[in-house]
Every structure is written in C-alpha cells, then in structure tokens.
Amino acid sequence: MTVIKGLARAEQIYQDREKRAKELKAEGKKIAGYLCCYPPLEIMTSLGYMPIRIMGEMDEPLTEADTYLPTVMCAFYRSVLDVAMKGRYDYLDAFIGAHACDGAERVSYVWRSYLKSPCSFYLDIPHTNHAAAIEFFKKQLFYLKEELEKTAGKKATAAMIKEAVTLHNKQRSLVRQLYELNKQDPPLVSGSEMLQVMIAIMCIPPEEGNVLLEEVIEEVKGRAEGPKKKKGRILIWGSLIDNIAFTKLIEDCGLNIVIDDTAIGTRSFWIDVDETEDPFDGLAIRYLDKIVCPRTFRDTKNTRMEDLDNRFSYLKKMIKDWNVNGVYMNIIRNCDIHGYEISEVRDYFEEMGLPVLVIEQDYSTTALEPLRTRFQAFAESIN
Amino acid sequence: MGDKKKKKSSAKTLQTAREAGNFGKKILASARTAAEEGKPIAWSMVDWWLGGTIAKAMGVELCYPENYGAFCASVRRAEPYLDYAESDGIPNTTCGYARNCIGYTRRLQENNFVIPQDAPGGGMPKPLFLLACGAVCDARYKWFQSLGRYMNVPVWTLEFPQTGVAEYYLAGNKEENIKFMVQELREFVSFLEKLLGKKMDWDNLSERLDTIFKTHQLAHEVDILRKSVPSPAVNTDFWALMIPHLYLPDDPEALEFYKRVYEEVKYKVDNKIGAIPNEKYRMAFSELPPWHTLGLFDEFAEKHGIAFVIESWNYHAPSPLPESEREGITDPLELIARYSYHKFNESAPTAKKYCMDPTIFTAPYLKWVEEYKVDGLFCHPLMSCRPATYTLMHLRNLLMEKFKVPSVVVEGDIVDLRVFNEEEAHAKIDAFIETMDYYREIRRKEGFGW
Ligand code: SF4
Ligand code: SF4
Numbered sequence: 078m079t080v081i082k083g084l085a086r087a088e089q090i091y092q093d094r095e096k097r098a099k100e101l102k103a104e105g106k107k108i109a110g111y112l113c114c115y116p117p118l119e120i121m122t123s124l125g126y127m128p129i130r131i132m133g134e135m136d137e138p139l140t141e142a143d144t145y146l147p148t149v150m151c152a153f154y155r156s157v158l159d160v161a162m163k164g165r166y167d168y169l170d171a172f173i174g175a176h177a178c179d180g181a182e183r184v185s186y187v188w189r190s191y192l193k194s195p196c197s198f199y200l201d202i203p204h205t206n207h208a209a210a211i212e213f214f215k216k217q218l219f220y221l222k223e224e225l226e227k228t229a230g231k232k233a234t235a236a237m238i239k240e241a242v243t244l245h246n247k248q249r250s251l252v253r254q255l256y257e258l259n260k261q262d263p264p265l266v267s268g269s270e271m272l273q274v275m276i277a278i279m280c281i282p283p284e285e286g287n288v289l290l291e292e293v294i295e296e297v298k299g300r301a302e303g304p305k306k307k308k309g310r311i312l313i314w315g316s317l318i319d320n321i322a323f324t325k326l327i328e329d330c331g332l333n334i335v336i337d338d339t340a341i342g343t344r345s346f347w348i349d350v351d352e353t354e355d356p357f358d359g360l361a362i363r364y365l366d367k368i369v370c371p372r373t374f375r376d377t378k379n380t381r382m383e384d385l386d387n388r389f390s391y392l393k394k395m396i397k398d399w400n401v402n403g404v405y406m407n408i409i410r411n412c413d414i415h416g417y418e419i420s421e422v423r424d425y426f427e428e429m430g431l432p433v434l435v436i437e438q439d440y441s442t443t444a445l446e447p448l449r450t451r452f453q454a455f456a457e458s459i460n
Numbered sequence: 461m462g463d464k465k466k467k468k469s470s471a472k473t474l475q476t477a478r479e480a481g482n483f484g485k486k487i488l489a490s491a492r493t494a495a496e497e498g499k500p501i502a503w504s505m506v507d508w509w510l511g512g513t514i515a516k517a518m519g520v521e522l523c524y525p526e527n528y529g530a531f532c533a534s535v536r537r538a539e540p541y542l543d544y545a546e547s548d549g550i551p552n553t554t555c556g557y558a559r560n561c562i563g564y565t566r567r568l569q570e571n572n573f574v575i576p577q578d579a580p581g582g583g584m585p586k587p588l589f590l591l592a593c594g595a596v597c598d599a600r601y602k603w604f605q606s607l608g609r610y611m612n613v614p615v616w617t618l619e620f621p622q623t624g625v626a627e628y629y630l631a632g633n634k635e636e637n638i639k640f641m642v643q644e645l646r647e648f649v650s651f652l653e654k655l656l657g658k659k660m661d662w663d664n665l666s667e668r669l670d671t672i673f674k675t676h677q678l679a680h681e682v683d684i685l686r687k688s689v690p691s692p693a694v695n696t697d698f699w700a701l702m703i704p705h706l707y708l709p710d711d712p713e714a715l716e717f718y719k720r721v722y723e724e725v726k727y728k729v730d731n732k733i734g735a736i737p738n739e740k741y742r743m744a745f746s747e748l749p750p751w752h753t754l755g756l757f758d759e760f761a762e763k764h765g766i767a768f769v770i771e772s773w774n775y776h777a778p779s780p781l782p783e784s785e786r787e788g789i790t791d792p793l794e795l796i797a798r799y800s801y802h803k804f805n806e807s808a809p810t811a812k813k814y815c816m817d818p819t820i821f822t823a824p825y826l827k828w829v830e831e832y833k834v835d836g837l838f839c840h841p842l843m844s845c846r847p848a849t850y851t852l853m854h855l856r857n858l859l860m861e862k863f864k865v866p867s868v869v870v871e872g873d874i875v876d877l878r879v880f881n882e883e884e885a886h887a888k889i890d891a892f893i894e895t896m897d898y899y900r901e902i903r904r905k906e907g908f909g910w
Contacts (some may be wrong), residue, residue: 144857147841149553176622179598183850186624186817190854199624199817202596204601205617209643213621216636220627374592374601375615381612411553411846417602420549420609420692437551 082268083296086289090277091321097281098129099168107170107229110194112185113158113177114345114368115202119241119362120222122283124229126171130279130341133157135320135442136163145187151180151411152440153317159182161192171196171225178372178414196228205374206366215361238356244283245350246330251290252278252346258297259335260399263306265297268313268334271322275341276319304333309459312401313337314392314422316409325448327405331456336399338392339407344370371418389425396429403459405452406435432458468755469534470696473735476721478696483704483714484531487523488581490781495523495585500656503561503584504591505600506706508640510800511618511648513593513672513710513738514793517665518607522591524707525583528564529557533751533875537580541567542876550606556844556875558603562610567612589613589655595620595804596774596820597847619644620800625811634801641797648763649793665792668710673799675709676777678718683776685725686769687831690734692725695745695768696757697735702775709777740765741896744828745838746855747772747821747848752877756885764893769832773824774848798834814862822851826858829865833910836895843879863905866899868892 081089089096098108109126111118121128133156142159166172172194174185185199198221203210226232255274258265266274274293278286297303304370309332317340318324324334337343348367353359365373369391386393395401404426408415419435426433434455436448472478495501496553504512504522512522532538536555541563546552550562567576568586575583591602592615601617608615619636628634649660682701686693693701701721704714728735750756760766781799789795807823814826828834837853837859856867868888872880903910 145853145855147853149841149843149846149849151846174624177549178849179850182622183818183847186822187851187854189624189626190816190858197626197629201621201623201627203619203621203640205619207619207644207647209647210619212643213636213640220630220633224630266526371602372598374594374605374615376616377605377608377614381608384608408551413554413598413602413846416551416554417558417599417606419551421606423549424609435549 083289083292084274087270087274087277087293090289091273094132094169094276094280095129095165097285098127101127101282102168102170109170109171109173109196109225110166110169110408111173112175112368113341115175115177115364116173116221117218117364118245118283119172119238119350119356120218120225120233122244122315123172123232123233123241124222124225126225126229127282129169130276131157131161131166132276132319132341133440134160135294135322135440139264146184149411150183151178151409153412154180154184154408155382156188156440161188166192167176169194170228171198173197173221174199176200176329178412179342180412183287196224197326198224203365204372205376207376211365214365215357218357218360235356235369238360239352240357242350242352242356244287247354248283248287248290249346251287251294251347252343255290255294255297256336256343258294260427262310262400264302264310264333264335265300265303268324268328268337269306271334272318272321272324272341275345279341279345294435300307304328307331307333307456309333309377309401309403309456310335310399311405312392312399312400313339315339315343315407316412318407320442322445326445327452330449330452330460332405332452334404335401336395338369339371344368347413362385370414372414385421385425392422392425393429396426396431402431403455404431404433405455406433408435410435410437410439468753470758470893472696472700474693474697474701474722474724476717477693477700480700480703480717483708483717484527485581487527487707488584491523492575492585493583501585502589502590502591503587503604505604507593507618508595508620508803510620510645510796511593511616513668513796514649514660514665515591515652516646516710517661517668518656518657518658519661520588520652523587524559525561525584527561527703527707528584529591529875530583530751532560532580533582534754535879536752536877537879538752538875540612542906545782552844554600554844555603556598556842556873557597559844560875561603562606565607565610573611586611590615593619593620595622597845599845599847602818612877614655618648620804622820623805625808625817628805628808628819629812636803637799638794638797641801641846642791642794645793645797648894662792665818669792671712671715672709673780675705675715675718677780678715678722679705679777682718682722682725682777683770685691685722687833688729689742689833690732690736690739691742691767691769692728692733692735694735694757694761695749695771698771698775699749699754702772705777706775734767736761736765736767738765739767741835741893742767742833743836743838744769744825744832744834745771746825746840746852747774748840748842748845748874749910750840750872750880751874753880756757756882759886760889764889766889768838769834770828773821778806802897814858816858817849821848822855822858825855826862829840829859829863830909834865835900836892837865839869841868841869841871843871843873843878845874863908864899864903866892866895868895
C-alpha cells in the first residue's frame with residue numbers, strides 16, 4: 078500500500094475535512110471547533126483538544142440558514158451556520174465562538190442557542206490594540222482556558238502552554254517557508270495547492286500538520302512540473318477563500334496567485350507568538366495586536382500617510398518581496414469590515430502602480446462562472 | 461413617481477412628540493454656531509452615554525451622523541449622498557447612515573469644508589475629531605476610519621466589550637469588563653486633554669451625569685406607562701421622543717421636556733385614552749425604522765387598529781442603575797461604565813432563563829412580549845444594517861417557540877428608499893391580521909396571560 082504524502086495528502090484532507098477529527102474522536106481525543114483566526118490554538122492544543130477551523134461550504138445550497146439568519150448577512154457566515162444546523166459539526170466537544178466581526182459575533186450567539194456542545198465559549202475580542210484592551214483580552218483568554226479545562230479533565234500549566242506555543246510557532250515558520258518558495262517565477266506552489274495545504278493543516282492536529290508541511294516543502298522544492306509562468310503574479314487581499322473552485326478559476330484566467338492577505342492564508346500564520354514568561358502575554362499580544370486584519374482599529378496617526386503606512390505597509394513589503402504585479406481584492410458580500418476598507422486599500426495599491434480588481438462575491442460556487450470574464454480582462458490588463 | 465417621492469412622515473399621537481424634532485434641529489444649529497465661534501466640534505456615534513458626555517463636559521459640541529442620516533432620509537434627501545459614496549467604491553450594502561455621511565463628507569471636502577448651501581437641515585460642520593464606538597456594530601468604527609480619505613482628523617474608538625450570556629455569569633468577568641471600560645474612558649480623557657490642550661472639568665461631568673440619570677429615569681418611566689391598555693403612545697411617538705434622551709440627556713432643557721412627556725403620557729393612562737382611537741392589535745417593532753416612510757404606521761393604525769406598543773430596544777433608556785452598583789462609587793468614569801454595561805446586559809437573566817444568546821437586540825423582547833401584551837412582531841430586516849438585522853430571524857423563532865407570538869417580515873431600509881416597497885408592506889400586514897387572531901386563540905388555550 079502506498080502512503081499518500083505531501084500535496085496529495087493535503088488534497089485528500091481538503092476533500093474530506095472532518096475525517097481526521099472524527100477518526101481521532103473515535104480514539105477518544107477531544108475536538109474543539111473555532112471561528113476565525115482569533116481563538117488561540119495553543120490553549121486548545123495544550124489541553125489535548127484538536128483545534129479545527131470552522132468553515133462554510135461554497136458548494137452547498139443554503140437550505141437551513143434562512144430560518145436563522147437574514148439574507149443581508151455575511152454570505153460566509155450564513156453558510157457556516159447552514160452546514161452546522163445540518164449537523165456537520167455535531168461531533169465537536171467544544172465550540173469557540175469569537176467576536177472577530179459582527180458576523181462572527183452574532184453567529185456565535187445564534188449557534189449556541191440551538192447547538193449545544195459539552196463546552197462552549199464566546200471569546201470577546203476588543204476592537205483596538207490599546208494596552209487596556211490587550212490586558213482585557215488576556216483575561217478573556219484565561220477564562221477560555223478555564224472553561225476548556227472543565228471538559229478536558231485536566232489543567233493547563235504555563236509549561237504546557239509554552240510547549241504548545243513552540244509547536245504552533247514551528248507550524249507558522251513552516252508555512253512561511255512554503256510561501257517563500259513562491260518568490261520565484263514561476264512560483265513553486267499554485268494558489269489552489271496552497272489553499273489545500275492551509276485548509277488541511279487547520280483540520281488535523283498540529284504535529285501532523287507540521288509533518289505534512291515538511292513533506293510538501295520537500296516535494297515542491299524538487300518539482301519539475303509546478304505552476305506555469307504567467308503574466309500575472311497576483312496578491313489576493315480581503316475576506317477569506319476556502320474553496321479551490323475559486324482559486325482555480327482565477328488561475329485558469331492567466332494569473333498566478335503568489336501571496337495573499339486573507340484569513341485562511343497568511344493572516345492565520347504570518348506572525349509568531351512571542352515566548353514570554355507568562356505565556357498569556359505572548360498570546361494576547363499576538364492574537365489581538367499582531368494579527369493584521371482590518372477588524373482591529375489602530376489609532377490614527379498624525380498625518381494621512383503615516384496612518385496609511387501604519388495600517389498597510391506590510392502589504393507594500395509583500396508586494397515587493399513576492400514581486401507582485403496585480404492585486405485581486407476579494408470581498409464576501411455583506412462583509413462590512415472589508416467593505417469600508419475597499420477605497421483606501423485600492424488607492425494604496427494603485428499608488429504603487431498596481432492594477433487592482435475588486436469583486437464582491439456571494440460565497441457560492443454556482444455564482445463563480447460569471448466572474449471569469451472579469452478575471453480574464455484583469456489578466457489582460459497586467460503588463 | 462411624483463407620489464413615491466412625496467414625503468410620508470407620521471402625524472404622531474403625542475403633542476410632545478410633535479415638538480421633539482426641535483431637539484434634532486438644536487443639535488445641528490448649536491454645532492454650526494460653535495463652529496462659527498471657533499469652538500471644537502466632533503462627530504460622534506451614538507455612544508450609549510459613554511464618550512459624548514465626556515467630550516461635552518470639556519466644551520466640545522457634538523453632531524451625530526447617524527441621526528443626520530435618519531434626518532436626510534426622513535426628508536427624502538439621502539439618495540444623492542448614497543450615490544456619491546457608492547461612486548467612490550463604498551459597497552451599496554454598507555450602512556445607509558454611513559453612506560449618507562461618506563457622500564456628505566466627500567461633498568464637504570470638495571467645497572473646502574464650507575457646508576454646501578443645499579445641505580439638508582443646514583448640514584454638519586467639519587469636526588476636530590471623530591468619536592467612534594465599539595458598541596453594537598463594526599460600521600460604527602470602520603465608517604469613521606474610512607472618512608480619512610476626505611479629511612485628516614483623528615478618530616477615537618471607544619471600546620465597548622460585548623459579553624456572551626454564559627460569560628456574563630463567569631466569576632469576576634463583569635468586574636473585568638467594567639475595569640476595562642473605565643481604563644478606556646480614562647484613555648479617552650487623556651486623548652481629549654491632549655487634543656484640546658486643557659484639563660477635564662470633572663464637576664461639569666458629574667453635573668451632566670446627574671441630569672442624564674434624571675432624564676433617563678423619566679424616559680424609562682414613560683416606557684413603563686406604555687404597558688397600559690390601550691397604549692398611550694406608539695412607535696412613531698417614541699422615535700421622535702428618543703432624540704432628546706438619546707442625544708441630549710444631559711441637557712437641562714431635555715430634562716424639563718421629559719417631565720412634560722411624562723405628564724402627557726400619564727394623563728392618557730389615567731384617563732384610559734389610547735394613542736390610536738380603536739386599538740385592536742398590539743405589536744412590537746424590531747429594530748430600526750424606515751425613516752423615509754413613517755406615515756405607514758399611521759395607516760396601519762387607521763386600517764387595522766394596530767398600536768405599536770414597544771420597539772427598537774437599542775434606543776431605549778435602561779432601567780436606573782441599581783443602588784448596589786452606585787454605592788460608594790465616586791469616580792464618574794466608573795459610574796458611566798457601570799451604567800453603560802447595565803444598559804447592555806440588564807436582560808442577561810432573561811437570556812439565561814431561556815437558555816439563549818444574545819442579550820442585546822434579542823432578550824429584551826422576550827420580556828416585552830409578556831409585559832406589553834404583544835400580539836405580533838414586525839421584523840424590519842434592513843438591506844444596509846446588519847447588526848440590527850442579524851438576530852431578527854432568531855428572535856422570531858424564539859417568540860413563536862416560547863410565547864406563540866407570530867411575526868411578519870417586511871424588508872426595507874433605514875435610509876435607502878430604493879429598496880422599500882410600501883404596497884408589499886401593506887399586503888403583508890393585511891394578511892398578518894388573521895395570523896395574529898389565530899395565535900391569540902392558541903395563547904388563550906395554552907394559558908398565556910394575553
Ligand atoms: S468575511 Fe467579513 S464579515 Fe465575514 S467573517 Fe470575514 S470579516 Fe467577518
Ligand atoms: S447599527 Fe446599523 S444603522 Fe447603526 S451604524 Fe451600524 S450598520 Fe449603521
């Protein structure tokens with residue numbers, strides 16, 4: 078029997094995201110589902126929970142969502158609740174909701190009103206990175222730990238959390254190594270492959286994820302048949318993408334996705350947790366302040382330029398390091414967090430001389446095909 | 461077309477409600493006068509009585525772009541601003557108040573920050589800073605941040621923690637929340653002191669707080685009077701009356717005015733005078749109204765005898781802060797924090813009782829349907845406001861499941877007239893009458909008290 082490894086294994090996990098969690102659950106392991114990139118994985122891992130990122134399903138028609146959520150809501154979170162109400166996440170031992178944005182917040186509430194897991198926690202996340210906000214967030218993380226401990230049947234010591242920090246930092250560093258390989262032209266990993274790997278590691282234990290990442294890095298480094306050279310080397314900014322039907326469509330139109338700033342991509346992995354004396358300090362700072370998502374408000378600076386740089390200069394660095402020549406701004410319909418940011422980010426990119434394509438999409442694979450001509454025209458516009 | 465564009469405001473049933481609009485005019489006029497005199501102006505989100513009062517205690521005059529959005533909609537002059545915001549890349553799905561404000565600010569900038577002659581209600585003058593707020597909704601800080609495109613003024617975001625129901629009851633968590641709020645209020649005071657180059661006037665703040673508590677207590681007592689059958693006041697009265705208690709509760713004039721409101725409502729209760737002549741059905745309304753077409757509710761009253769007896773949780777003053785929470789508190793910032801936290805969490809016991817989340821926008825209605833003897837809920841999902849819409853379906857499920865109270869869903873918007881269909885609203889209400897009759901019978905059989 079051949080052992081499936083590397084990219085093929087990532088694809089397999091991507092295709093059946095719950096499989097590993099259910100296998101482990103059958104072996105007696107506890108599973109914690111969480112929303113967005115804000116609940117610290119280290120706390121779950123240290124207590125023996127396997128963290129799994131809760132996602133929607135672009136392929137699945139919404140049949141339950143309308144009963145619980147209005148149509149004007151973030152299309153992604155409607156899908157999340159839709160699949161949850163159909164039982165997809167019934168096996169969870171813990172549900173960790175989060176105040177990442179209004180959508181995540183209200184879905185956490187509605188979820189908890191109808192779906193009862195043995196453990197459930199709603200993580201309030203402040204809106205700013207003020208010192209008091211970080212202190213408050215740290216306290217909330219402590220409550221999260223205590224609630225998880227009740228069902229974990231054990232206590233997490235500082236040493237256990239520090240160990241988990243090391244483990245997850247290793248994962249982050251491997252993810253960065255993988256993205257590094259896309260600095261070359263053509264990139265070594267396609268956007269669709271990258272997405273499969275990112276989703277895969279969010280659906281298996283971190284130790285297994287690290288092995289998978291090492292395999293993938295090894296495999297693609299030596300590959301002859303990677304992505305073809307194309308005219309466009311694009312960055313995707315914005316709301317998340319969690320289905321390769323979307324990235325494939327983009328890539329079919331003559332564009333290589335070389336880097337992204339999205340929530341199922343670099344945003345979840347880019348920054349390490351500092352190994353602080355009290356691990357909760359490192360966690361609070363990393364998850365609230367260092368994750369760069371427009372949901373966190375950063376105090377305005379003295380001049381407009383300083384303010385924009387404070388918020389977006391990391392993008393400038395990505396553009397330069399990955400030699401990007403076009404930007405696709407992906408907005409899930411009804412996502413306010415990204416919606417209010419569109420004009421500012423678009424202008425910021427355009428001032429760098431980059432062509433920008435902005436699309437508000439409906440988080441549904443059946444609504445993708447009409448976008449093809451827009452991506453084709455965009456690819457044409459790139460020099 | 462001509463007919464569709466015709467203004468459709470409500471006649472309102474209370475004399476005081478008819479006068480309340482003057483407070484809205486006063487806000488804008490005072491801000492413009494202050495601007496002419498070179499005094500500091502800020503634009504502020506409705507902040508549920510946290511920061512606005514603090515800024516005012518330091519001599520800052522405030523305008524409220526949310527209220528301005530509602531005003532522009534009510535005189536049906538929001539559309540050009542909405543278009544102007546959208547043409548700069550703001551999605552047409554974002555908050556109507558925000559797009560109104562963004563379009564307005566873009567015009568203001570193009571006019572070198574001189575208020576354009578045609579600005580509805582005389583317009584809002586350029587602010588020295590923007591006071592954003594973390595309570596309730598992302599738009600209320602992202603929108604102000606996005607105005608940086610048009611004017612280079614600092615934005616301060618006031619934090620507001622949002623607790624889950626189970627978490628509200630975690631040992632020590634409430635105090636952690638309050639501690640955080642107090643620290644943030646202190647930071648805000650420092651921000652103001654630096655920006656304005658002067659010290660906080662604590663006495664002035666305490667005086668204002670005192671007035672706020674009195675005004676709110678009256679507003680709350682009026683809410684209690686509204687439990688009477690027939691209802692002495694309806695939703696369209698409330699939406700006018702809320703301007704003084706929501707925006708100017710610290711103004712002695714608002715306090716005096718509210719004494720009159722109380723008298724008027726009390727008189728009607730004592731004499732069993734209903735707001736509408738022939739009250740047959742008592743409905744609740746959730747959450748934000750179609751400002752452009754408030755006259756619709758007068759038509760429902762006339763046609764079907766529907767009194768809208770309670771509405772818009774978020775716009776109501778909370779019940780007074782319990783003595784136990786006030787005792788020994790000398791720091792006005794802590795008093796503000798406790799009061800605001802109380803406003804957002806006072807229905808947590810109800811939410812806990814029914815094993816549901818969230819407290820905000822949802823749990824209060826579970827109390828209200830019983831207390832106000834509600835026959836039906838009017839859900840108004842907004843095309844452009846998610847926070848006040850997200851939990852509507854959840855709420856209607858809960859009301860049916862727990863109380864056999866049905867609801868009707870009429871989609872629309874606070875500001876955007878383009879997405880509202882009046883005929884459809886009428887047709888839905890016509891059909892809903894039978895549903896309310898049906899469930900009245902069911903409630904009677906199942907032993908509910910109304
Ligand atoms: S797409 Fe927007 S609304 Fe949806 S989860 Fe992301 S930030 Fe929240
Ligand atoms: S709550 Fe709704 S209406 Fe108010 S600012 Fe937020 S999106 Fe706009």
